[in-house]
Amino acid sequence: MRGRSVRIKQANDPSLRSWVASANYADNDFPIQNLPFGIFSTAAQPAPRAGVAIGDQIVDLSILESAGLLTPSTQRVFNRPSLNDFIALGKVAWHSMREQISQLLRDDESRLRDDAALRADALVPMRRAVMHLPVKIGGYTDFYSSKEHATNVGSMFRDPSNALLPNWVHLPVGYNGRASSVVISGTDIRRPMGQVKPPDIDSPVYSPCAKLDFELETAFIVGADTALGEPVAVDRAESMIFGMVLLNDWSARDLQQWEYVPLGPFNAKTFATSISPWVVTLDALAPFRVSGPVQQPQPLPYLRHSGAHSIDITLSVELQPPADAEATTICRTNYRAMYWSMAQQLAHHTVSGCNVCVGDLMASGTISGSTPDSFGSLLELAWNGQRPLRLSDGKTQRSFLEDGDQVIMRGWCQGDGYRIGFGEVRGRVLPALRQGI
Numbered sequence: 008m009r010g011r012s013v014r015i016k017q018a019n020d021p022s023l024r025s026w027v028a029s030a031n032y033a034d035n036d037f038p039i040q041n042l043p044f045g046i047f048s049t050a051a052q053p054a055p056r057a058g059v060a061i062g063d064q065i066v067d068l069s070i071l072e073s074a075g076l077l078t079p080s081t082q083r084v085f086n087r088p089s090l091n092d093f094i095a096l097g098k099v100a101w102h103s104m105r106e107q108i109s110q111l112l113r114d115d116e117s118r119l120r121d122d123a124a125l126r127a128d129a130l131v132p133m134r135r136a137v138m139h140l141p142v143k144i145g146g147y148t149d150f151y152s153s154k155e156h157a158t159n160v161g162s163m164f165r166d167p168s169n170a171l172l173p174n175w176v177h178l179p180v181g182y183n184g185r186a187s188s189v190v191i192s193g194t195d196i197r198r199p200m201g202q203v204k205p206p207d208i209d210s211p212v213y214s215p216c217a218k219l220d221f222e223l224e225t226a227f228i229v230g231a232d233t234a235l236g237e238p239v240a241v242d243r244a245e246s247m248i249f250g251m252v253l254l255n256d257w258s259a260r261d262l263q264q265w266e267y268v269p270l271g272p273f274n275a276k277t278f279a280t281s282i283s284p285w286v287v288t289l290d291a292l293a294p295f296r297v298s299g300p301v302q303q304p305q306p307l308p309y310l311r312h313s314g315a316h317s318i319d320i321t322l323s324v325e326l327q328p329p330a331d332a333e334a335t336t337i338c339r340t341n342y343r344a345m346y347w348s349m350a351q352q353l354a355h356h357t358v359s360g361c362n363v364c365v366g367d368l369m370a371s372g373t374i375s376g377s378t379p380d381s382f383g384s385l386l387e388l389a390w391n392g393q394r395p396l397r398l399s400d401g402k403t404q405r406s407f408l409e410d411g412d413q414v415i416m417r418g419w420c421q422g423d424g425y426r427i428g429f430g431e432v433r434g435r436v437l438p439a440l441r442q443g444i
């Protein structure tokens with residue numbers, strides 16, 4: 008008699024393999040251990056709906072849900088144009104759904120693999136899908152949590168000997184951004200118009216931005232509503248974070264330098280913010296947790312936590328000039344060195360009693376490392392135009408972005424023989440609409 012030995016594998020088990028062959032390639036962003044959530048549509052079925060990335064395919068969760076393969080099937084949440092209703096079900100539901108989807112996609116699991124009709128409906132090649140914003144974003148906040156970035160910018164714009172302002176080491180500095188202009192990867196970005204005041208003239212002029220930049224960031228998506236007046240404790244904050252995306256905080260440096268005193272960035276940031284389409288869950292990122300930098304001075308008690316609250320995420324930025332020129336990797340860095348954690352950011356955001364909502368987007372701030380090739384913006388990479396970057400063709404130089412340039416950001420956690428990838432966030436710069444001049 009054959010002995011019955013059933014080994015229950017959790018979704019993060021590195022030995023899992025999928026019957027979707029492309030998911031098993033070592034350099035693929037979306038192995039079965041990842042299973043990020045997103046919103047997509049197809050020409051054949053233009054209504055946006057929820058899916059999970061697996062290899063070069065998307066699993067249509069609305070189909071699995073209708074087929075009764077996901078429980079609880081009484082609560083339909085995936086045939087929707089955003090993930091908000093699913094996210095609102097809470098952490099236990101996120102975890103359970105990810106385990107169920109993982110089970111259906113394993114190489115030894117036949118329910119979907121061997122049902123040709125259902126498989127044809129439920130699996131969509133990524134190349135045939137259009138991706139949409141994964142969540143309806145009520146509020147967008149941008150933090151400023153890389154010590155290296157804050158030091159670089161403070162050195163350039165204020166005083167190298169006093170680059171960090173006194174508050175920086177005591178609280179995660181941030182500002183409330185603009186949710187209406189958050190766009191999905193692939194959206195073209197129009198060079199903004201605005202006020203600039205060159206140092207050699209007395210009055211500002213109205214002109215196209217001449218110092219257009221990117222900022223390499225990650226962002227987290229809030230997974231629960233809180234009540235107005237009730238802060239989130241730092242130890243509870245991570246249970247309220249659904250997952251992470253890559254984010255490009257497009258920035259108009261010349262507008263920024265003139266307008267930011269005393270209330271911070273306004274038009275220099277609000278014209279566009281791009282995010283990657285796949286939300287990588289904190290569950291999928293759990294094996295890559297690391298401790299963040301030692302915080303000295305020790306933060307106030309409401310920001311104090313111990314343990315592994317950062318994540319080892321390798322990040323890169325490529326710049327591709329117009330026409331068919333090849334892309335040059337201009338930045339390689341890592342999320343792990345960020346000074347303030349996501350838990351601290353959320354705790355600080357709510358300490359005053361400010362409420363947050365499912366789908367709110369909270370960005371890390373520019374992620375810069377300590378070496379010149381690890382800076383997360385052109386402002387730093389070319390040091391405000393003083394050291395133009397030479398691209399890989401040996402001729403082209405850049406201090407800031409030019410019309411037609413494309414910026415491509417990527418991120419992944421490297422496992423043993425697989426990686427948990429974020430895919431990419433990309434955008435191309437369009438010429439300014441020179442209205443009024």
Ligand code: CA
Nearest residue numbers: 222256372373
């Ligand atoms: Ca930023």
